[in-house]
Amino acid sequence: MADNFNFELVSPERLLVSGSVSEVVIPATEGEMTVMANxxxxxxxxxxxxVTVKFTDGKKDRYVVFGGFADIIPTGCTLLAESAVPADEVKSDEITRRIEAARAELAHAKSDDQKFGIETYLAELTTLQGIVVPV
Known part of the structure; x- marks a missing residue:
């Protein structure tokens, strides 16, 4: 049986998760990471x-995050999200609004680095839209 650890998912609006879990899968910038005790x-x-959270009782919850950072230590993980909601509460128009805002920002980008960052963000949002809100 896997060891448990403390996990917190925090957004500016609220604390979404705080408790003992056995596993958390997070969308790290360099690829998905599975975080476990130790x-x-x-x-x-x-x-x-x-973000997929597996609780000690076997229950799984999913949350949609729109960026942030995670601090992982052997006894816990804290994910500070720029914005986060339970996956069943996300609305297609929210993701569409973010995509449109990023496209508008891309049109005004001045440098290649800035364009690359926005294009990467757009690709991530488009992928997320396909996962969370299937056609």
Missing amino acids: HAPTMTTIKPGV
């Missing part, structure tokens, strides 16, 4: 995606 200390940025 994980090596790590700090990573978070891209738009889905």
Whole structure:
């Protein structure tokens, strides 16, 4: 049986999760990460995606996050999200609004680095839209 650890998912609006879990899958910028007890200390940025939380009783919850960062230590993980909602509460128009805002920002981007960052963010949002709100 897997060891448990403390996990908190915090957004500016509210604390979404705080408790003992057995596993958390987070959308780290460099790829999905599965965090478990005794994980090596790590700090990573978070891209738009889905966080899957497996609680000690076997129940799983999913949350949509729109960026942030995670601080992982052997006894816990704290994910500070720029914005987060339970996956069943996300609305297609919210993601569409973010995509449109990013496209408008891309049209006014001045440097190649800025364009690349916005294009990457747009790709992540588009992928997220396909996962959370299937056609």
